[in-house]
Amino acid sequence: xxxxxxxxxxxxxxxxxxxxxxxxxxxxxxxxxxxxxxxxxxxxxxxxxxxxxxxxxxxxxxxxxxxxxxxxxxxxxxxxxxxxxxxxxxxxxxxxxxxx
Amino acid sequence: xxxxxxxxxxxxxxxxxxxxxxxxxxxxxxxxxxxxxxxxxxxxxxxxxxxxxxxxxxxxxxxxxxxxxxxxxxxxxxxxxxxxxxxxxxxxxxxxxxxxxxxxxxxxxxxxxxxxxxxxxxxxxxxxxxxxxxxxxxxxxxxxxxxxxxxxxxxxxxxxxxxxxxxxxxxxxxxxxx
Numbered sequence: 001x002x003x004x005x006x007x008x009x010x011x012x013x014x015x016x017x018x019x020x021x022x023x024x025x026x027x028x029x030x031x032x033x034x035x036x037x038x039x040x041x042x043x044x045x046x047x048x049x050x051x052x053x054x055x056x057x058x059x060x061x062x063x064x065x066x067x068x069x070x071x072x073x074x075x076x077x078x079x080x081x082x083x084x085x086x087x088x089x090x091x092x093x094x095x096x097x098x099x100x
Numbered sequence: 101x102x103x104x105x106x107x108x109x110x111x112x113x114x115x116x117x118x119x120x121x122x123x124x125x126x127x128x129x130x131x132x133x134x135x136x137x138x139x140x141x142x143x144x145x146x147x148x149x150x151x152x153x154x155x156x157x158x159x160x161x162x163x164x165x166x167x168x169x170x171x172x173x174x175x176x177x178x179x180x181x182x183x184x185x186x187x188x189x190x191x192x193x194x195x196x197x198x199x200x201x202x203x204x205x206x207x208x209x210x211x212x213x214x215x216x217x218x219x220x221x222x223x224x225x226x227x228x229x230x231x232x233x234x235x236x237x238x239x240x241x242x243x244x245x246x247x248x249x250x251x252x253x254x255x256x257x258x259x260x261x262x263x264x265x266x267x268x269x270x271x272x273x274x275x276x277x278x
Contacts, residue, residue, distance in 0.1 A: 001219040002109045002149075005211045010113045010146070012207060014139070016200075017120035027183040029129045029175055033136050036167065037120055040143055043155075051150045051224040059227045060240050062155050066162050067247045071254035073167045077174045078261035084178050085265070090129075091183065 007048035014041030028083065028090045032076055039069050105222040108149055115142035127182045129175045133168060140164040151223035154232045 014037055021034030043062045050058025080090070087095055119139035123132045140163045147156035236244050 001103060001221055002106050003215065004218045004220050005215040006109065006113075007146070007150075007220065008211050008215065009208055010116060012204075012211070013117055014120055014143075016204060017117075017124060020200075021124045024124065025132075025183070027129050027180065029171065029178075029180055030123070030132045030183070033123065033129075033132055033171060036163075037123065037136060037139065040140060040163070043159075044143060044146060047147055047150050047152050047155060048220060050152070050227070051220045052218065054225055056225065056227055056231060056235055059152050059155050059225075059232060060235055062152075063158065063232070063236070064243060064247060066158055067251065070162055070167055071250055073170055074254050074258040075261065077170055078258040080174060081178070081262045090178065090180050 004048060004052050008045055011041045011043075011045040011048065014038075014044065017041075026091050026093060028080055028092050028095070031092065032073075032080065036069060036073070039065060105149065109146065112142045112145040112149070115139070116146070129180045129183070130172065133171050133175060136171075137164050137168050140168070149222055150220065151225050152227040154227050154229045157229075 018034045018036075018038030018041060021037065022031055025031050025034060043065055046058045046062045046065070050056060050062075083095060084090060086100060089095065116139050119135040119142065122135040123139070126132045126135065140159060144156040144159040144164070147153075147159060
């Protein structure tokens with residue numbers, strides 16, 4: 001038996017690490033990975049609440065979050081490739097113009 | 101009373117938190133990607149502890165497998181090197197760090213207080229593929245079909261965005277002006 005709050009705390013820690021990474025990292029790919037980390041933290045909370053409320057809907061939601069995350073990763077990485085092609089850099093500090 | 105469930109939870113949780121912190125600490129994106137894979141694999145273990153078999157399998161196959169392979173592939177294709185750290189503003193550090201500590205202590209206190217005494221047993225909710233599929237194709241059929249359209253749009257968007265831009269007439273592929 002593990003308290004429900006432990007699972008929620010672990011999810012919160014992962015989400016906080018994702019937010020911190022999003023803010024302090026300067027590489028656009030690492031920033032993108034931080035977003036995935038946030039999604040994973042939320043997924044853990046979903047599964048923990050699903051077990052707590054005895055409802056499988058939470059696990060279905062995780063499935064949908066994963067689908068959206070996969071779509072987001074595909075499109076986001078394509079955008080990163082396009083950015084690198086035009087700017088020749090992955091540092092977000094140097095990507096500060098909408099139009100070259 | 102320390103049960104096996106709690107020990108396994110703490111072990112997987114330690115891997116999760118360690119991987120997440122390592123993701124922040126590393127400067128090279130490939131190291132961050134590998135630590136993120138460790139986080140996702142450990143999270144699959146947590147899902148198994150909660151009885152979510154299908155979610156754990158999908159986590160390993162889709163997340164740790166497909167998505168992270170895509171990340172590693174892009175990192176290697178773009179030959180991303182170690183990033184250079186820039187110093188953030190002093191106000192952000194002065195206000196941000198105490199604010200973060202305060203809010204995290206507050207959230208932890210509320211969670212521990214509000215859900216005090218509520219525990220989750222190992223495998224509390226059995227989410228096997230048959231049951232999940234039954235739900236997915238009856239109760240959640242419309243969202244499921246909509247996500248298939250979303251995936252289709254994402255595929256087309258990724259191909260369009262990552263495709264080579266049409267070469268301008270001035271610099272042709274063979275270097276001649278046409």
